[in-house]
Every structure is written in structure tokens, then in C-alpha cells.
Amino acid sequence: MNRKIMMMLVVVLMLVAAGCGNNEKQAEESKNTPTTSEETTLKVASLIPPMTEVLELVKPLLKEDGINLEIVVLSDNVQPNNALANKEVDANFFQHVPYMNQYNEANKSELVGxxxxxxxxxxxxxxxxxxxEDLPEGATIAIANDPSNIxxxxxxxEKNGLIKLKEGVGINATQADITENVKKFKFKEVDLLMLARTLDDVDLVAMTPAYAKPLNLTPKKDALITEGDDSDFVITLVARKDNVDSEPIQKLAKRMTSPEVKKFFEDNYGEIAVPAFK
Structure with a gap:
């Protein structure tokens, strides 16, 4: 009887020991096995509000999707495209498609809206x-110096009757395409980021609300003229041809067209920015 009990105890101890060994082995294997829920880091380059504010708004929303959004704020309107083309960032958010197309053509890159x-x-x-109508003859008008914004x-x-352009040139127009300038306006081309600073030195400045707002100017209240509702210059999330269809980029696009972003524009930029999505 004692012998049977002893044998049973030995068997139990062996099973316990084997179980402990298996647990240790499983723990070690699980430690070395990558988890499927690891966060993906997505780097997006931008410049100024409201672009940077939109990205900050969607950052916690993307956390829920397993994406860590890293916002890279740069200092001029060339660096975000250079960084994207060179794969230093995954996307950028600061420009309209005509500007992107101009960059692609000049740099043989494949950026995609x-x-x-x-x-x-x-x-x-x-x-x-x-x-x-009060603008005098020979008035100096400041405009951005990149081709798309010229x-x-x-x-x-032209739409507001100040000048006439060569027929058919459209948004590809340059000063050489001005066919009629009755009041002999002088157009001064300056860097996009310097436009707001020229307000004290020229008679008129053409700029987007992102640069006008820091001066407490809004298009509805302060602009002498605006371009109308049929603009080709929608501010767009941009990626590369090789990553545009990737899951993180598509999740970013979905979050940037969410009800939260639409409400943000309505509450904070209702007079100067209109969402381009429903």
C-alpha cells in the first residue's frame, strides 16, 4: 500500500514539473513572438494652422486604430514635399494639387493626392x-512666387476685373500672359511664407486665410476680392505612389474626413475654410 502511494506521489511530482517546464517554455516563446497589435508610426509633415491643428485633432483618434501619428512641422513650403519624396515622412498636409503637380514635374517625383x-x-x-475700386493706378500687388499660386x-x-489674361491660360498664367492692365498694376512676387509681412509695404496682398488669420483678417470680413467657390486649390492630404493605398494612410484619410474634423472647421474656421468632404 505504501509503495503504491509513493509511486503515485512520484507521478504527480513529475507531472507538476513537466507543467512548470511547459509554462516557462510558453512564456519564453510568447516573449519572442511579435504581437499583432504593435503600433504603426506614421510621420506626416505640415507647416501651420489649421493644417497642424487638424493633425493634432486626429492624433488620439488614430491611437484607437493602432497608429502613432508623428507630426513633423517644417519651416517652408518646399521641405514637406522634399521630405515626402525622400521617404523621410509618410505623407504631408499643407498644399493643393496644382502645387503638388508642379513639384512632381520639376523633381520627377511621384507624389499623389x-x-x-x-x-x-x-x-x-x-x-x-x-x-x-480705390486701388490707385500703378498700385503694387504682392502675390506668391511659385507658379501655381501666381x-x-x-x-x-481677372475674374474681378483688374486685368485680362491670354485666352485659355487659366491657372498656368504668368505675368507674361497679362494682355490688359489698364491701371498699370505692378505685381511683386514674393515667397509664400513672406506674404503677410508685405502688407505694410504694398497696396494689396493675395493670400490664403492661413496667412491672413494671424493678422486678424478673414476673407468674408476683410478681403477686397476673393476667388469664388469654384477653386481648383483644395488643401489635400498627399502621399507617394508607393504608399498611397497602404492601410495606415487610408486610416489617416478616413480620420481626417471624420465628423470631428468637420465640426472643428465649422467651429473654428467657418469664415475662412470649407470642408471638401461630406
């Missing part, structure tokens, strides 16, 4: 004059 986000109401502002500005001026 992912999702239109908002229309920024483009307008022309003056510190001296209250009505566009064309955008000139088309806006």
Missing part, C-alpha cells in the same frame, strides 16, 4: 484701401 480636406478661401487684402492670383484678379 490622397484626400481633399478643405477649401481655403483665397482673397486679396489691403491695409490702406477698403474697396478694390496663376491662382492672376485668375482671381
Amino acid at each position: 490622397v484626400q481633399p480636406i478643405y477649401n481655403a478661401v483665397y482673397g486679396a487684402y489691403s491695409k490702406t484701401y477698403k474697396n478694390i 496663376g491662382r492670383s492672376l485668375v482671381m484678379f
